[in-house]
Amino acid sequence: MIFELNLKFVYLQSKNQLELYFEDCYMQLFSLVKIINRGEILAMYSASMLPLNLDKLKYFFSELESKKAKVHFVLEAKTIKNFDEARTILFSYSLKNMFDKMHQIDVSDIRNHHI
Numbered sequence: 001m002i003f004e005l006n007l008k009f010v011y012l013q014s015k016n017q018l019e020l021y022f023e024d025c026y027m028q029l030f031s032l033v034k035i036i037n038r039g040e041i042l043a044m045y046s047a048s049m050l051p052l053n054l055d056k057l058k059y060f061f062s063e064l065e066s067k068k069a070k071v072h073f074v075l076e077a078k079t080i081k082n083f084d085e086a087r088t089i090l091f092s093y094s095l096k097n098m099f100d101k102m103h104q105i106d107v108s109d110i111r112n113h114h115i
Contacts, residue, residue, distance in 0.1 A: 026051055026060070033063040040067075046075040047089045052097070057090075058083055 029049075036042060042064075044050075051057045061083040064071065072079040073089070080086055 024051070024053075026056060029060065030063075033060055033069075036064070036067055036069050038067045038069070040069050041079065042069065042071045044071055044073055047073045047078070047080075047086070048075075048093045050086060050090060052090060052094055057086060061086060 032042065051060065065082055070079050070081040076089060078089060080089065
């Protein structure tokens with residue numbers, strides 16, 4: 001069975017953008033979200049490439065939402081359209097990062113960690 005989806009994907013190359021991943025650097029991502037057309041879907045490799053900083057994440061999704069656009073993550077096979085959906089996906093990545101920095105896992109650290 002073949003399904004046809006009527007979706008418009010914005011590939012970084014089609015906007016003359018190529019997002020290389022540098023930790024905590026989102027200059028190209030923020031530039032791209034400014035030029036994305038209404039209703040388009042930005043295709044990214046992974047949600048782990050999004051900012052974990054809440055202010056940066058809110059900014060990205062406010063720009064995306066203002067254009068009724070979405071972002072699709074290939075690795076996670078998910079399309080999201082707002083900040084709350086992003087927080088759900090990024091929670092597991094934030095836990096991984098926290099555990100990577102810890103020598104011993106403390107339950108109180110898990111309970112007090114918010115994204």
